[in-house]
Amino acid sequence: MSEDLEKICKTVLERVTPSREKREKIEALAKELEAKVASAAADFGVKAIVRLEGSVAKDTWLSEEPEIDVFMRLPTSIPRKSLGEVALKVARRAAEGARQVERFAEHPYLEAFVDDVRVNIVPCYDTKPGEWLSATDRTPYHTDYAKKRLTSQMKDEVRLLKRFMKGVGVYGAEIKVGGFSGYLCELLIISFENFANTLKAFAQHKGRMIVDIENHYRGRRDELPLLFSEPLVIVDPVDMGRNVASAVQSQKLYTFVAAARAFLEKPSLKFFYPSETKPLTTKELKARISTRGSIMLFVVFGKVEAVSDVLWGQLYKSQRSLKKLIKLNDFGLLRCAVWSNEKDLNAFILELESRYLPPVKKHLGPPMGKERECKSFLAKYACATGTVAGPYIEDGRWIVHVRRRHTDAAALLYERLKDGGRSAGIAKEIAHVLQHGFKILVNEEVEEIYEKDSEFAKFLTEFLSGKPKWLEDM
Amino acid sequence: MSEDLEKICKTVLERVTPSREKREKIEALAKELEAKVASAAADFGVKAIVRLEGSVAKDTWLSEEPEIDVFMRLPTSIPRKSLGEVALKVARRAAEGARQVERFAEHPYLEAFVDDVRVNIVPCYDTKPGEWLSATDRTPYHTDYAKKRLTSQMKDEVRLLKRFMKGVGVYGAEIKVGGFSGYLCELLIISFENFANTLKAFAQHKGRMIVDIENHYRGRRDELPLLFSEPLVIVDPVDMGRNVASAVQSQKLYTFVAAARAFLEKPSLKFFYPSETKPLTTKELKARISTRGSIMLFVVFGKVEAVSDVLWGQLYKSQRSLKKLIKLNDFGLLRCAVWSNEKDLNAFILELESRYLPPVKKHLGPPMGKERECKSFLAKYACATGTVAGPYIEDGRWIVHVRRRHTDAAALLYERLKDGGRSAGIAKEIAHVLQHGFKILVNEEVEEIYEKDSEFAKFLTEFLSGKPKWLEDM
Numbered sequence: 001m002s003e004d005l006e007k008i009c010k011t012v013l014e015r016v017t018p019s020r021e022k023r024e025k026i027e028a029l030a031k032e033l034e035a036k037v038a039s040a041a042a043d044f045g046v047k048a049i050v051r052l053e054g055s056v057a058k059d060t061w062l063s064e065e066p067e068i069d070v071f072m073r074l075p076t077s078i079p080r081k082s083l084g085e086v087a088l089k090v091a092r093r094a095a096e097g098a099r100q101v102e103r104f105a106e107h108p109y110l111e112a113f114v115d116d117v118r119v120n121i122v123p124c125y126d127t128k129p130g131e132w133l134s135a136t137d138r139t140p141y142h143t144d145y146a147k148k149r150l151t152s153q154m155k156d157e158v159r160l161l162k163r164f165m166k167g168v169g170v171y172g173a174e175i176k177v178g179g180f181s182g183y184l185c186e187l188l189i190i191s192f193e194n195f196a197n198t199l200k201a202f203a204q205h206k207g208r209m210i211v212d213i214e215n216h217y218r219g220r221r222d223e224l225p226l227l228f229s230e231p232l233v234i235v236d237p238v239d240m241g242r243n244v245a246s247a248v249q250s251q252k253l254y255t256f257v258a259a260a261r262a263f264l265e266k267p268s269l270k271f272f273y274p275s276e277t278k279p280l281t282t283k284e285l286k287a288r289i290s291t292r293g294s295i296m297l298f299v300v301f302g303k304v305e306a307v308s309d310v311l312w313g314q315l316y317k318s319q320r321s322l323k324k325l326i327k328l329n330d331f332g333l334l335r336c337a338v339w340s341n342e343k344d345l346n347a348f349i350l351e352l353e354s355r356y357l358p359p360v361k362k363h364l365g366p367p368m369g370k371e372r373e374c375k376s377f378l379a380k381y382a383c384a385t386g387t388v389a390g391p392y393i394e395d396g397r398w399i400v401h402v403r404r405r406h407t408d409a410a411a412l413l414y415e416r417l418k419d420g421g422r423s424a425g426i427a428k429e430i431a432h433v434l435q436h437g438f439k440i441l442v443n444e445e446v447e448e449i450y451e452k453d454s455e456f457a458k459f460l461t462e463f464l465s466g467k468p469k470w471l472e473d474m
Numbered sequence: 475m476s477e478d479l480e481k482i483c484k485t486v487l488e489r490v491t492p493s494r495e496k497r498e499k500i501e502a503l504a505k506e507l508e509a510k511v512a513s514a515a516a517d518f519g520v521k522a523i524v525r526l527e528g529s530v531a532k533d534t535w536l537s538e539e540p541e542i543d544v545f546m547r548l549p550t551s552i553p554r555k556s557l558g559e560v561a562l563k564v565a566r567r568a569a570e571g572a573r574q575v576e577r578f579a580e581h582p583y584l585e586a587f588v589d590d591v592r593v594n595i596v597p598c599y600d601t602k603p604g605e606w607l608s609a610t611d612r613t614p615y616h617t618d619y620a621k622k623r624l625t626s627q628m629k630d631e632v633r634l635l636k637r638f639m640k641g642v643g644v645y646g647a648e649i650k651v652g653g654f655s656g657y658l659c660e661l662l663i664i665s666f667e668n669f670a671n672t673l674k675a676f677a678q679h680k681g682r683m684i685v686d687i688e689n690h691y692r693g694r695r696d697e698l699p700l701l702f703s704e705p706l707v708i709v710d711p712v713d714m715g716r717n718v719a720s721a722v723q724s725q726k727l728y729t730f731v732a733a734a735r736a737f738l739e740k741p742s743l744k745f746f747y748p749s750e751t752k753p754l755t756t757k758e759l760k761a762r763i764s765t766r767g768s769i770m771l772f773v774v775f776g777k778v779e780a781v782s783d784v785l786w787g788q789l790y791k792s793q794r795s796l797k798k799l800i801k802l803n804d805f806g807l808l809r810c811a812v813w814s815n816e817k818d819l820n821a822f823i824l825e826l827e828s829r830y831l832p833p834v835k836k837h838l839g840p841p842m843g844k845e846r847e848c849k850s851f852l853a854k855y856a857c858a859t860g861t862v863a864g865p866y867i868e869d870g871r872w873i874v875h876v877r878r879r880h881t882d883a884a885a886l887l888y889e890r891l892k893d894g895g896r897s898a899g900i901a902k903e904i905a906h907v908l909q910h911g912f913k914i915l916v917n918e919e920v921e922e923i924y925e926k927d928s929e930f931a932k933f934l935t936e937f938l939s940g941k942p943k944w945l946e947d948m
Contacts, residue, residue, distance in 0.1 A: 206843040231870075254842045254867050261845065262852075292862060293833035294875070334836050334875055335863070351863075353834060358827035359767035362808050368728045369680040371735065378736075382945050388766055389809070389825075389940035393728050396705075401768070401808055401940070466863035466875070471856050 005196060005267040009160055012272045016159045018063040026066045026117065030056050033070050033094065033119060040093040041072060046086060048072035049126055053139050055182050058146045060158040062166075068119045070094075071139060073126035083134065084108030087123030094121060103307055107135045129238055141238040146186045153194075160195040161185045167272040168259040168470060170252040176312040178249035180256070187213060187234050187244060199260040205253070207231065216240035255468070262470055274469035279457035286444040288464055294334055295355040297410055298446050299348040299417065301438040306429045308342055314427035315340060315348075321425025322348055325416060329406045330357055335466070339459050345449060346433075347456070349463065350409075355442065357407045360388050365398030374398060410440050479670060479741040483634055486746045490633045492537040500540045500591065504530050507544050507568065507593060514567035515546060520560060522546035523600055527613050529656050532620045534632040536640075542593045544568075545614060547600035550607060557608065558582030561597030568595060577781055581609045603712055615712040620660045627668075634669040634746075635659045641746040642733040642944060644726040650786040652723035654730070661687060661708050661718060673734040679727070681705065690714035729942070736944055748943040753931035760918040762938055768808055769829040771884055772920050773822040773891065775912040780903045782816055788901035789814060789822075795899025796822055799890060803880045804831055809940070813933050819923060820907075821930070823937065824883075829916065831881045834862050839872030848872060884914050 018026065030052050041048040054069030055061035078086055088102060091110035098112040098119070109122040124136040132138060150158065162185050165171035173181035180188075191211050192198040201209070210224050212235040217224055224233065228243050232253050236242040245253075263271045280288060289296060299322070304311050315338045326333050332353030340346045365381070366373035381387050381400045390400040406412040416424040417438060420431035441448065450457050465472075492500065504526050515522040528543030529535035552560055562576060565584035572586040572593070583596040598610040606612060624632065636659050639645035647655035654662075665685050666672040675683070684698050686709040691698050698707065702717045706727050710716040719727075737745045754762060763770060773796070778785050789812045800807050806827030814820040839855070840847035855861050855874045864874040880886040890898040891912060894905035915922065924931050939946075 204845070206845075250870055251867065254870050257842050258848070258867060258872075261848070265849075293877070294862070295832075332832065332836070334834065335866075335868070335873075353832035353836075358769075358806065360808065360827060362806070362827075368731050371678070371680075374732070374735070375739075378945065382941070388768070389938065391945065392809075392940045392942070393725060393732060394809070396724055396728050398732075399809075403767070464863065466866045467856070468866070471852065471865065 002267065005264075008267050008269050008272075009195065011269060012160055012163055013156055016062045016064065016163050017156065018061065018066070022063055022066075026056060026061075026068065029115060029117060030068045030070070033068060033114070033121075036094040037070050037072055037090065037121060040090045043093065044086075044090055046072075046074065046090055048074055048090070051140065051143075053122075053143045054120075057143050058150065058155075058186065060146070060150070060155050060162070060182065060186060062159055062162060066117050068114075068117060069139075070119065070121050071136070072121070072123050073140065074123055076125050076127060076133060078125075080133065083123055083125075087121075091121035091123075095119065103309075132239070138236070138238055138242075142183050145237050146183065146190075149190050150186060154189050157189045157194045157198075158186050161189060161198055163272045164195070164199075164259075164263070165256065167270075167274055168255060168468065170256045170259075173247060174312070175309040175316070177252070178247065179252040180248055181244070184234060184244050184248070187211075187237070191234075196264075199264055202257050203260040203264055205231075205257045208233065211235065213237055214240075259468070259470055268470070271470050277458045277462050279454065279461045280464075282447050282451055285450060285457075285460070285464075286447065289443050289446075292464070295352045295409070296443050296446065297350045297352065297355070297413065298441040298449070299350075299413060299438055300441055300449055301346050301430075301433050303344045304340075304346060304429050304433050310429070311340060311342060314430050315346065318421075318426045318430050319348055321421075322350065322413070325412070325424050326350060326352070326409065329409075329412055330361065330404070331409045331412075335463075337463055339456060341453060341455060345453055345456065346430075347449070349460075350413075352409055355409050357404055357409075359404055359407055360401050361404050363400050363402045365391065365400065367397040368393070369396075410442055414440055476741065479738075482741050482743050482746075483669065485743060486634055486637055487630055490536045490538065490637050491630065492535065492540070496537055496540075500530060500535075500542065503589060503591060504542045504544070507542060507588065507595075510568040511544050511546055511564065511595060514564045517567065518560075518564055520546075520548065520564055522548055522564070525614065525617075527596075527617045528594075531617050532624065532629075532660065534620070534624070534629050534636070534656065534660060536633055536636060540591055542588075542591060543613075544593065544595050545610070546595070546597050547614065548597055550599050550601060552599075554607065557597055557599075561595075565595035565597075569593065577783075606713070612710070612712055612716075616657050619711050620657065620664075623664045624660060628663050631663045631668040631672075632656075632660050635663060635672055637746045638669070638673075638733075638737070639730065641744075641748055642729060642942065644730045644733075647721060648786070649783040649790070651726070652721065653726040654722055655718070658708060658718050658722070661685075661711070665708075670738075673738055676731050677734040677738055679705075679731045682707065685709065687711050688714075733942070733944060742944070745944050751932045751936050751943075753928065753935045754938075756921050756925055759924060759931075759934070759938075760921065763917050763920075766938070769826045769883070770917050770920065771824045771826065771829070771887065772915040772923070773824075773887060773912055774915055774923055775820050775904075775907050777818045778814075778820060778903050778907050784903070785814060785816060788904050789820065792895075792900045792904050793822055795895075796824065796887070799886070799898050800824060800826070800883065803883075803886055804835065804878070805883045805886075809937075811937055813930060815927060815929060819927055819930065820904075821923065823934075824887075826883055829883050831878055831883075833878055833881055834875050835878050837874050837876045839865065839874065841871040842867070843870075884916055888914055 034050055034052055038050040050072050053071045056068050087108055088110055095112035098114045101111040103109050103111050109120055112119045122136055124139060125133040127133055127137045129141060162171060165180055170179040172179045188198045191213050192201050208231050210233040214237040216235055230243055230246055231250055232245040232248055234244040236244045259271060319336060319338045323336055334351040334353060337349045365377040377398050378391060381391050386402045388401040388403060391398045417434050420426060420435035422431045426434060508524055508526055512524040524546050527545045530542050561582060562584055569584060569586035572588045575585040577583050577585050583594055586593045596610055598613060599607040601607055601611045603615060636645060639654055644653040646653045662672045665687050666675050682705050684707040688711040690709055704717060704720055705724055706719040706722055708718040710718045733745060793810060793812045797810055808825040808827060811823045839851040851872050852865060855865050860876045862875040862877060865872045891908050894900060894909035896905045900908060
């Protein structure tokens with residue numbers, strides 16, 4: 001390990017390792033909540049095994065951001081569709097007096113804030129391995145496995161890895177991030193021993209990386225690439241049929257790979273703690289956009305009635321559809337993004353080479369070898385009103401020049417979204433909002449939302465740079 | 475054969491078959507020239523076997539356009555480099571009094587006009603098959619072979635095929651056309667028996683067509699696709715190592731295929747005798763260009779000192795280079811063409827979607843798997859002044875947005891051609907002319923040459939339509 005790297009890791013560890021006082025406080029709080037959940041369950045006559053899980057249970061939490069996960073393992077006799085109702089009732093009682101947010105995506109749980117600490121009260125079924133009934137049934141087994149395998153030194157390494165991943169923006173399994181979960185970090189440290197080795201392994205990532213810690217596929221490792229299709233495969237030690245990294249978006253994986261390379265090349269604290277973005281002033285923003293030469297289109301709309309994971313799932317799905325729409329119509333898409341404050345403001349951002357396209361385009365017909373297709377092509381285009389020139393033969397195929405249907409990207413978006421955009425692939429809840437109104441802002445017109453939301457201002461400032469923070473003074 | 479087709483062929487044959495009077499006149503003229511060449515050779519003490527070759531010798535000429543080829547077979551003792559000099563001396567004497575044009579490309583010959591009939595006086599070596607020393611040594615053997623194989627009925631079919639090919643613009647082996655030679659037409663009729671069958675065979679052309687009339691490759695036909703790479707292979711009956719169709723441009727082959735299909739579908743006299751193009755008036759031209767929406771660029775220059783075949787070879791080569799230049803710089807090329815009156819006016823014509831490009835473009839870097847390439851990409855772009863945004867990661871590779879070097883196609887052409895354009899791939903003689911001056915005309919500015927040359931006007935009128943004549947009322 002280089003001296004630099006060692007020094008930096010030491011500094012980071014000082015910040016992320018909980019002090020004795022903090023540890024005592026959090027552990028006491030956790031115990032107290034466990035007891036409250038158990039007692040609330042008893043009050044309602046719900047037979048539950050209540051236990052602390054997650055990073056606090058495994059002692060891999062970051063001092064700066066503790067998060068307490070209390071699980072209740074419920075009998076499999078409770079039907080899947082009643083699970084949420086039963087669990088929320090118990091959880092609400094247990095967290096009485098605290099600020100509460102109901103979370104319900106694929107799985108129901110209650111988020112509460114107690115003494116400024118985030119607490120998740122989560123139900124699951126009390127099942128045996130392999131008999132999973134809901135998404136979180138594996139969690140207690142993950143806790144047991146990690147506790148058994150992680151030495152005290154390794155827990156520090158997990159903290160370093162988590163902090164690094166947070167710093168470069170790839171930590172978190174929620175849909176919004178699509179990054180690495182805490183359990184995944186623990187498995188990586190178990191597999192590669194420490195933080196530096198994990199970075200080294202990912203720095204060399206080529207095509208695919210497959211890790212099978214418990215050797216579930218002993219003697220048939222060559223089946224693994226066929227069983228799993230993702231570029232990163234970490235076989236779950238408690239469930240050989242599951243890839244713990246299956247939800248890691250390739251964008252996050254590759255960002256981690258690139259950051260690992262850059263960090264190993266030139267270690268720096270800024271990977272763990274990037275500087276806060278200072279948003280451009282409105283005047284700077286307008287100047288930046290106008291000298292840039294490209295065109296920025298913002299599709300801006302209001303509140304979507306959906307919990308975070310559903311919202312982001314629909315935003316990303318809709319973004320992919322918009323991207324396809326723009327590309328299909330030949331606009332030179334430079335980049336796109338999506339932003340949401342998860343409250344009253346959402347935006348799709350599309351950066352194009354140009355808002356307008358020339359009125360005529362070349363349309364390639366079939367190669368001469370395809371006689372039947374040539375015949376119908378000629379029948380369709382030879383005397384059509386939209387044909388500007390041709391048909392003629394070039395490089396062994398028929399060609400015509402035709403008028404484009406859409407030459408203005410903003411008009412195209414407006415036309416396809418004004419009814420909600422379901423036919424253009426906009427997801428349901430978003431389409432519902434668009435139907436009732438949205439705005440398309442072009443270039444500096446964005447100032448109207450830029451000044452309203454400072455988080456958006458930071459986001460757009462970063463988007464315009466495009467460069468990851470850790471690349472800034474390369 | 476459909477009734478229509480039969481009727482049309484009959485009409486065409488009436489026009490292309492020489493009448494007895496015309497035949498007598500041409501044959502007498504040929505005989506006379508043969509005698510003159512023989513006597514001139516004797517005068518100069520050149521030992522030559524003088525004989526009529528080509529379409530008149532084989533009786534496959536078109537009544538409308540007779541062309542007399544008189545060959546002198548010279549002893550192999552004359553060095554290759556003196557062949558032209560010796561032959562031209564004899565030919566000039568033989569054609570004394572007639573208008574003469576010296577032709578010298580790969581092979582020297584004299585073109586003369588006697589009684590308005592084109593006469594070619596061509597030297598070759600008196601060699602045995604397989605011992606060829608110059609490009610035309612095979613010709614006497616071709617004549618002998620065709621005379622032996624063509625029945626009187628087949629000669630009519632050759633005439634039909636030639637006339638059809640002239641009508642659809644694919645007849646002629648000269649570089650300007652790059653089409654089918656007369657000998658190739660004869661071989662096609664020998665192979666497919668008649669005109670209609672030849673069209674039927676080509677209408678079904680898929681990928682490749684290979685014909686080996688004399689069965690030179692008996693028992694090893696599967697070697698043929700490996701020995702020859704062209705999409706049309708007609709093994710020369712007098713030289714199994716030669717593809718008679720090797721100089722047929724794929725553009726001409728596919729045009730013939732398409733015309734054959736259209737004709738068989740709906741036979742018409744217009745395939746043989748297309749209507750004369752009526753050029754647009756200057757006013758119409760300007761209106762047409764402006765409503766069209768695309769951009770027409772004309773690179774216009776003066777006389778090139780080169781014989782026809784050399785001129786067209788260099789024009790086409792230079793055109794390919796310009797095409798590459800325009801495409802490499804991302805301009806949306808719709809179509810391009812080249813025009814020359816072979817005298818004082820030459821033009822490259824480029825039709826683009828747009829004259830200007832947006833100032834910024836997306837530049838794709840290496841995929842993340844290529845660690846070293848990623849490193850140099852980041853070193854090059856992360857802090858470069860031309861980088862507008864990024865580097866960032868997308869779809870597993872690094873991306874940057876950079877400023878384009880060229881955003882105006884006319885300026886790009888001017889800049890790359892003003893020194894002659896050798897570095898842009900312009901052929902030597904053309905570069906020599908460009909160096910001394912050229913014009914770039916944009917859209918209706920072309921009026922200045924349009925009004926000067928009626929052949930150019932016809933050409934441009936056809937180019938703007940883009941459609942083959944025979945497709946016009948489909």
